[in-house]
Amino acid sequence: MREVKKSVPKKDSYGLIRGKPVYTDDIAPRDSLIVKVLRSPHAFARIKSIDTSEALTMSGVELVLTYKDVPRKPITRAGQGYPEPSPYDKFILDEYVRYVGDEVAVVAAKDERTAEEALKKIKVEYDVLEPVLDFEKAEGNPSVIHPEDDIFPQFDIGFDPKRNIAASYEMEIGDVDEIIKECEEDPDCVVVKDRFYTQAQAHVMLEPHASFAYIDMSGRLVIVTSTQTPFHVRRQVSMVLGIPIKDIRVIKPRIGGGFGGKQALHGELIVSLVTWKTKKPAKLVYTRREVFEATYTRHPSRFDVTLAATKDGKLRAIAYDVLWDTGAYGEHALTTLMVAGSKTLPMYNKVDGVRFRGKVVYTNHVPAGAYRGYGAIQGNFALESAMDILAEKLGMDPVELRLKNIIREGETSPIFKIMGEGREGTDMIIKSCKLEQAIRRGAEIINWEKKFRKREKRGSKVKGVGMAIAMQGSGIANIDMGSAIIKLNDDGSFNLLVGATDLGTGSDTILAQIAAEVLGVSTDDIIVYSSDTDLTPFDAGAYASSTTYVSGNAVRIAAEKMKKLIIEEGARKLGLGPEEVEFDGKVIRAKDGSKEVTLKELATVRYYTEDQKQLIADGSFVGPESPPPYAATFVEVEVDTETGKVDVLKYVSILDIGTPINPALARIQAEGGAVQGIGMALYEDVKYSSSGKLLTNNLMYYKIPSRLDVPDIHVEFLESYEPTGPFGAKSVAEIGIDTPPAAIANAVYDAIGVRIKSLPLTPEKVFFAMKK
Amino acid sequence: MKIKVKVNGEWKEWEIDPSDYLLDVLRREGYLSVKRACDTGTCGACTVLVDGFPALSCSVLAATMDGHEITTAEGIADEMEEYIKALASEGAEQCGFCSPGLMVMVYALKKEIENGKVEKNEEAVKRYLIGNLCRCSGYLGQQRAIFKFLGVK
Structure with missing residues (x-):
């Protein structure tokens, strides 16, 4: 391979580092109306009256909108494929406000100050309602967060809003209760039952959500937005505002990070509404406070995990009972819940019985949504902590317990077929899985055998080691599609047009590498244009670890077609049959060496002088399966027994991602994921006041890892080849984040014998647990 | 009010509001490498040099920059x-x-x-x-x- 498995710089790197104006707010028209949103000060209230007259009379105020001025049409802002597995339970503006930060009114004004002044002039009287702030008390609570009757799911998702349930799901293979009962009664068996909690985490992509809209010369609505899903944005704006899809164009410029937080629509609907009404350009850039208060968090969760195993360490049954907090709206409620099972349970595929039961409840908190890991990280913390507890009970090394039970190449799990994303899944035989090798390699690097249960002391500090394994997916099988178009230019270069959405990961570059590899050309000869609904073909978007595998396969197919076309046209030019020539990326040559034409000559001829035609090819791909990448992570921590502070000394993660198309970019994904996961494990925590107001609404109160918080991280990719992936590739975006919480919690137990079952592992929590 | 500042080696005269932050003025004047990300002086995305030393432009009043030299990433x-x-x-x-x-x-x-x-x-x-x-x-x-x-x- 020449262009693949090569660390070429990102195509946009020079522009980005030099600070070129390429993000949404940088390129918004100078005369844009500035849009601001009045947000609810109450966790739950009904708007009794709202008076905008004073704001409207202010000079420079163009428009004020309340729920009375917008179409009442239930939607989901989730940014998923259609029909979405998330309930249609949100209105652009509503008479109910369901969390502190929910939209009350929209102002568009000539400048920022006027808009902010106008917000203050809107008089709202609220009928304050009793909020539901404890997700364990949400189900059946007398306070019904969604009392309205016009909300609905697209299909059965276990939606029961009158009981504050956004979605629910159950499945069982084998008779799990019977197996557990047998094991409880059998002295040769061990049963572990434990409860775990995970917290809300904030994405904190550096670029706040930003969108602007304008009307183009033919009267169409153009939306430029920092989104992961331009095609879903187009569809949803069309649906809510009743503007035909053909009259909407969505453009994604460069994006300052997303991590799932920009999968959904946030400002897009509002700027579209303002521009459509005023016919003027309008811009909405979220403040950091708004990003915290009024976008998304990770879903907080409670897991009751039961494991049953024989004394020799064979897992017999796994059962999860899960409670999931979706906050005020049910975006990604069902699917994140299901991923907590579908992307953890198959790791231990040799069980006799497995059960998953889960409910997603509404609360009056900031809505939860898609966030890197997407349920798997929550499930991973619960399962991999429980596995550690089981190993202890069995008197078995946790490494050995994993090795006895993990999934291997050529195997399957019934879960793949039963649990998909919001619906039934897809059967698959695992064709690439280096999990065993990853575990063995990680154990070797961390020096597991020398360190496990050794509890080396240094003053008040004690060292410990812990491990966890994980799997993720590569796109959503049989649902999400990616496509690509390649066209040849008259200098022999190619335009690659993809709907895929590079949100900073470098996917434009790796897609170019895939095309270049197929065509035998240099990545420099592939010019990428992505994510513009007028000019690029459809792609579901950048989520679910899909771009390399799904969009990458679409690019591979398009490039293969282009190669065939070049060979056909080249052969025709040479007066030969296609089977009589070969193409090396530069020259189409007769196999007998008798004659040749360069690609550049061929293109020039075809565009200017002879049998003129455009050489163009397309490719579409929807994954027939979603091959999982795997990780085995080993950490060494040091716990200060005087303060409870946990320091990660060494972090070793061995990954099977198939072929890394661009090893440098893959490494950054794995390292960046690890650091986000370490943040979640140790201190990141979205916190509310007793009345439901977000306390962690800026970067001083919500701490993300700084460079001094980053431990010694060792990331390694195993040689692995996924036959269904482009050049053997699977995904890398999410797998890196899954393991830190469980691995670190297990290491803390190894160090001090204290099991922390709720995240994050703050010094305070560790300290008080030690004192118990 | 008016300020005179030397930005990336060139003297500029800008009409500003006394309450304007340097970040907003720089972006308004087209120095778009300077990013707004946190609003609290916590993240460093708006860092510029003032007289050769780093400063968070989101936390500096533009009015205090009169006569000073500012360097952005573009420079x-x-x-x-x-x-x-x-x-x-x-x-x-x-x-x-x-x-x-x-x-x-x-x-x-x-x-x-x-x-x-x-x-x-x-x-x-x-x-x-x-x-x-x-x-x-x-x-x-x-x-x-x-x-x-x-x-x-």
């Missing part, structure tokens, strides 16, 4: 070619939103090391750059590039 990019290459070859700019602010800071750090004000070792470099947050890279790729650029062993 040093050509000089920082080698650093840009190092960062790009690690793929560590990722989304790039924090990159211009970080580049300004690395530029200042290089000068400080040359002047003997900051030690040339990993710990000192990390400490100097602690205020530049990044959510994509996990910092390690950035640091590989920065250490290489500064010759930190």
